[in-house]
Amino acid sequence: MQILSQIRLRFVPVLESLFTSKGLAATKEQIDAALAMIRPAQNPQFGDYQANFAMPLAKPLGLKPIEIAQRVVAEVELSGLCSDISIAGPGFINLKLADEFLCQQANQAFHDSIPIALDRAGEVQVDRLGISAPASIENVVVDFSSPNVAKPMHVGHIRSTVIGDSLAKVCRYLGHQVTTDNHLGDWGTQFGMIIYGFRHFGDPSAYQKTPVPELSRIYRYVRRLMDLLEKLRDSPKWEQALSTAKQRLDTCQAELDSVETAGDKAELKVARKNIADAQQQIKELEEMLSKAQLQLRLAAQDETLSRDLVQHADLHEAVLAETSKLHAGDPENVTLWKEILPHCHDEIDRVYRRLHVSFDHCFGESHYHDRLAPLVSLLQKQGLITVSDGARCIFLENFDAPMIVQKRDGAFLYATTDLATIQYRMEHWQPNRVLYVVDHRQSEHFQKLFAVAQRMGYQDVHLVHVSFGTVMGNDGKPFKTREGDTVGLEGLIDDAVTKALEVVAKLDDAKVGGPEFSAEQRREIAEVVGVGALKYGDLSQNRTSDYRFDFDQMVALDGNTATYLQYSFARANGIFARAERTPDSIRTADTSIQLTNEAERTLLLTLIRFQDTLEEVLVDYRPNLLCNYLFELTQEFFRFYNRPDCRVVGAEPALLASRLAICDLMARTIKTGLALLGIQVVAKM
RNA sequence: GCCCCGGUAGCUCAGCUGGAUAGAGCAACUGACUUCUAAUCAGUAGGUCGCAGGUUCGAAUCCUGCUCGGGGUACCA
Numbered sequence: 182m183q184i185l186s187q188i189r190l191r192f193v194p195v196l197e198s199l200f201t202s203k204g205l206a207a208t209k210e211q212i213d214a215a216l217a218m219i220r221p222a223q224n225p226q227f228g229d230y231q232a233n234f235a236m237p238l239a240k241p242l243g244l245k246p247i248e249i250a251q252r253v254v255a256e257v258e259l260s261g262l263c264s265d266i267s268i269a270g271p272g273f274i275n276l277k278l279a280d281e282f283l284c285q286q287a288n289q290a291f292h293d294s295i296p297i298a299l300d301r302a303g304e305v306q307v308d309r310l311g312i313s314a315p316a317s318i319e320n321v322v323v324d325f326s327s328p329n330v331a332k333p334m335h336v337g338h339i340r341s342t343v344i345g346d347s348l349a350k351v352c353r354y355l356g357h358q359v360t361t362d363n364h365l366g367d368w369g370t371q372f373g374m375i376i377y378g379f380r381h382f383g384d385p386s387a388y389q390k391t392p393v394p395e396l397s398r399i400y401r402y403v404r405r406l407m408d409l410l411e412k413l414r415d416s417p418k419w420e421q422a423l424s425t426a427k428q429r430l431d432t433c434q435a436e437l438d439s440v441e442t443a444g445d446k447a448e449l450k451v452a453r454k455n456i457a458d459a460q461q462q463i464k465e466l467e468e469m470l471s472k473a474q475l476q477l478r479l480a481a482q483d484e485t486l487s488r489d490l491v492q493h494a495d496l497h498e499a500v501l502a503e504t505s506k507l508h509a510g511d512p513e514n515v516t517l518w519k520e521i522l523p524h525c526h527d528e529i530d531r532v533y534r535r536l537h538v539s540f541d542h543c544f545g546e547s548h549y550h551d552r553l554a555p556l557v558s559l560l561q562k563q564g565l566i567t568v569s570d571g572a573r574c575i576f577l578e579n580f581d582a583p584m585i586v587q588k589r590d591g592a593f594l595y596a597t598t599d600l601a602t603i604q605y606r607m608e609h610w611q612p613n614r615v616l617y618v619v620d621h622r623q624s625e626h627f628q629k630l631f632a633v634a635q636r637m638g639y640q641d642v643h644l645v646h647v648s649f650g651t652v653m654g655n656d657g658k659p660f661k662t663r664e665g666d667t668v669g670l671e672g673l674i675d676d677a678v679t680k681a682l683e684v685v686a687k688l689d690d691a692k693v694g695g696p697e698f699s700a701e702q703r704r705e706i707a708e709v710v711g712v713g714a715l716k717y718g719d720l721s722q723n724r725t726s727d728y729r730f731d732f733d734q735m736v737a738l739d740g741n742t743a744t745y746l747q748y749s750f751a752r753a754n755g756i757f758a759r760a761e762r763t764p765d766s767i768r769t770a771d772t773s774i775q776l777t778n779e780a781e782r783t784l785l786l787t788l789i790r791f792q793d794t795l796e797e798v799l800v801d802y803r804p805n806l807l808c809n810y811l812f813e814l815t816q817e818f819f820r821f822y823n824r825p826d827c828r829v830v831g832a833e834p835a836l837l838a839s840r841l842a843i844c845d846l847m848a849r850t851i852k853t854g855l856a857l858l859g860i861q862v863v864a865k866m
Numbered sequence: 867g868c869c870c871c872g873g874u875a876g877c878u879c880a881g882c883u884g885g886a887u888a889g890a891g892c893a894a895c896u897g898a899c900u901u902c903u904a905a906u907c908a909g910u911a912g913g914u915c916g917c918a919g920g921u922u923c924g925a926a927u928c929c930u931g932c933u934c935g936g937g938g939u940a941c942c943a
Contacts, residue, residue, distance in 0.1 A: 233885055236923065270886055271923070369943065572941050581868070581939070588941045595943050624870065625938055688905060729878065738905055740891040748905050759902045823907045830902045
């Protein structure tokens, strides 16, 4: 149930009458702006909700804030909703929800066990908990994860996968029509690399036995060769740049000396900055060079590698040639691609199974291949294309560089595919909204993409780039292994689960009556805890900022972590056994939640804000707000749980039923909230 | 050069469509296990919200300038 909108609705007549009494007609925007200032109280001492519109309305209405507040308090009709309304300070209006209303809303949630599916297959189902249908049902496409299937998934994929999955689930839960689509990279240069590598560096018997690791090895080897060749090629350029930079430093130094004697402050500052820039550049170049030289020296010691570097000196061009042959429909390359692709899918599917992430569609780039040429003709017909330097470009206002849809050599680019994808989705799914959960570095690409889509005539669809920051390592730089490689996602999951298993075992061993779990149970719990920790560590961050990937903190299992939330579920569950009841036994029509003290009241107040929180999540596509909410809810639960006057077991029957119902509602809300984050729970921990 | 994002407690970060005394977690310190599982709870301490102006009844939040850091910037994705 929506609490905020119920409260806000009651204020509309008062606000309108305030305007009309001054001979003004309130616009919808003015009313909405005022209503938006009704929100949960920042501090419990101000009540449950607060309205802050009296101050900003003072000027347009020509009244003192306090007069506005007084009139509102006198006239607003809040019966059945609030038990107290008061004015504080210059004109803050503080509201307290009526206990009966609180109980009634909580009971409604408690008695609503209608299952809601969070995925199209219906594999994940949660209780509805009194959630009301949206004012208008939107047709939403969520485009997320989108790894390149030719290479193993790495840390970089975690954010898109986890954030996109969560947003899709929240949309579904709130009643929107959702299509999830994993826009796989299955058609690009990486496949040219694999095809080339398969022919020249492949080990047929290894491929027969274990195709996936062999393909992965081939990819990595080609990648490495290409990197080394690039370094061989660019080293002289860097040397050149280095000597230029050194000269520049000398010039700057001389400038500084002459400015210093002249004594102009502004010029002095510029001169110093130039020196700092030059020094920085020198440092960077020297680092690049020394790294490159080290790697080249190491490569020189490897006979195979040295030989291949010579024999495949034109690797870059060769790979591009294989890619364009594939695109041109070369039978051999297409056959090989078809042979290899399923193994690549197996590889990523294993990770998705582990993460419990599924998609309605996995239409990769290859899916749109046949649409690219006709699309470019269409763009041409629409007069959007300008040929520049032989490439077909779309020039846009406010952008220096155009969007290139066809290269000089005739090949298409990801911009082309992305446009074709919009076209396909509009034709087949007619979405109102498409969310692209992709990292922030591509924001300019999406700005251009959306601008072009507009000009193509797709004006009714809301295209949104849900961007997110980079995952950093402990050194504050993009997360890499010590060797400088990207960190594999699967290994990361394994590490999280291993760590979780240690903790689960340790705590189980420490139990008063001795360990209660078998080795198998411990492993199952550790899997849920470890994967949950990994996901929650990501989701609880504000998506727009870069964040530091701190493994120890993530699986520390206390503080604001998934484990803390999972634990609260287990504890709420555990009470039933102690009370010798089951959740089913109290979920009967005659069970009713009652309020007997403040801790219960605060807990219920938090519980009934579930839907308002989920709607807030969708305003800016921010799952971290749901994390914050669940963390707060869990804290309230443990406060309730630890209070001597909130004992559940041993309470007299009506109170026992009421408190068990509160525990049940709490457990189901946590379970549902975590499910919306793609995180599971276990009955016991 | 131009464009985008960020700088909040010792550390990691919330808070940013303006609201009352700026919050968590970790780390530190004090207290609560014959207890509905102590993976918990209660409490203490910790801040010129990068700097300087401005708008406003009110600014961490909006605007301008500066500074520091990250990213992007024509045929990779």
